[in-house]
Amino acid sequence: MEQRFLGRSGFKVPALGFGAGTFGGQGPLFSAWGNTDVEGARSIVDLALDAGVTLFDTADVYSNGASESILGAALKGRRDKAIISTKLALRAGDGPNDVGASRHHLIAATDAALERLGTDYIDILQLHAFDAMTPVEMVLDTLDDLVRAGKVRLIGASNFSGWQLMKSLSASDRLGLQRFVANQTYYSLIGRDYEFELMPLGIDQGLGAIVWSPLGWGRLTGKVRRGQPLPAGSRLHETAGFAPPVDDERLYRVVDAMDQVAEETGKTLPQIALNWLLRRPTVSSVLIGARNEEQLRQNLGALGWQLSADQIKRLDAASAVTPPYPYYPYWNGQFSERSPVAV
Template sequence: MSGAPAPALRGCPHLARRRFMEFRQLGGSGFKVPVLSLGTGTFGGSNEFFRGWGASDVAEATRLVDVSLEAGMNMFDSADIYSDGLAEEILGHAIKGRRDKVILSTKATFRSGKGPNDVGSSRYHLIRSIEGSLRRLQTDYIDLFQLHGFDAVTPLEETLGTLDDLVRAGKIRYLGCSNFSGWHLMKSLAVSEKYGLSRYVAHQAYYSLVARDYEWELMPLALDQKVGAVVWSPLGWGRLTGKIRRGQPLPEVSRLRNKLSVEGGPQIDDEYLYGVVDALDAVAKETGKTVPQIALNWLLQRPSVANVIIGARNEEQLRQNLGAVGWNLAPEHIAKLDAASKAKLPYPYFHQTGFSERNPFPVAL
């Protein structure tokens, strides 16, 4: 048979684009997820913090879901605290009638009310949080549920036992965590193994060309324990959009103009940022790709990364970010970006680099 496209694909750009969306195994599970997912922190904008991200209503969110599905990106990430639950509610409306076509990911643990039990990973709070998410999302199950942060007050046996009960009840398919340190994650995995409980297969972590701390300990742990990385804020909290450069004013529309968002987000040294952007600009000229596409593609080639969450205020941004898949940076481009984004390591990590003979840097499996 010739290499011509199948008749069903001729003249259908949507189907042709869908073929380029890669799917990867999520950690040690049998579940496959697209390498990109759409974050819904831009949905709603019900308070000052999240207005800095975006304020998509149901109509715009539905359009973003349409474009995502056309491109084969069928995973959508949210959290109970995004715009005080409004983001989940809008996402629920946007996917109505096509629940079977999407993968839903959401999170809980952070404070969701004024009461003493409206926070943390206790049995009480997790059950209430998940029931609320199910109601807002208009579904009876969540594909990937993640703890938004580590709760050192609640016994791990209570937290993991509750999550296991919810998995057995069919309300959750797979478990993950977010923003854990190495010992948080490893201890959790040990407790799950000890008692035969459902284990974390994903870790939603902050990782980008201007934030490589994930590589020090969490990446080796992820590879060793088969926990897939789901990356949040891959463009460095809005700094790698291609609009932030040395000696230029901030763009008119940017979360970096929102004081609350800036102070509540990760801090980055300006000169370090500009050095990374210079390298991105150089690679952009050589490849014909945009700065965000290069930054996202770099992440997709890092060890342990299963999925990268992209954000979009509008359809134009979404389509541009979708252009990060279907191609790979050349080794020389990766080397240039690695060198520009290299940061001084704290102890004991700088010491471990001197023992690479037995303690090598993680490589893709």
């Protein structure tokens, strides 16, 4: 398994990580993702560890905490073999302080996650969303305390905008506090908004991207095609309201280009989508999900080969969108020689 630095942390993570959102199956969203129990999770974790997939990502809101509990049980006795990443800040209870990044909630939520995971430390703790009601200085001071207490080793953010990330990083630098080293972000062949602002920021500030939903909420599996109804088993039936919108014609154009590459390489569409992501700047690890061992084995086939320059060019062209102002000049060639992103 290829190992990559997580931003400028000096810490390495595998190129492919495992997203444990399929563990638990509680609630309308996560039951559509999967319902893997402890026994099934142990089998998947066995296969992942054997393949070098040592990064396991979860969150306190995944199946109301069941994902963390199942992951912890599956890793029992081999905690030292794994990198655990979890997230908090979304609502995780009915109380007025069971949400956000206040000092009260961050400490309580971290302690609760540690208990569910059956561990005394979290390798990478990420804020699941920006809390506009709590000053970033207070948020980072609390995260700094959690690191100094030995409960957390590295910190990151997820689903932040560029200005929210930069404001946080600036506060860390100004006050000498722990700095975000990871940005867990949505990025795929049909979701390239990450490139406009967050990727240049990651290059400049040393943030490593941990990519979630690399198959565009299941749209890039090959099951969604032009002129065909959505397959009966697609999770998009239940999760379409949560998924980022995608223009149908653009999706079909991308799938058509992927089909051509699949004929040339003998690889599956998911393997092509993952391989494309692994070549992008700032990407430290791409999270793959699997409901069973066969899906995991298929996703592991994204490694050990490379798309050609011509194939990447065709996939780029098929998936391209015009960025909003003020980013588009960097993509249409006006300033490309001085852009922080290779275009």
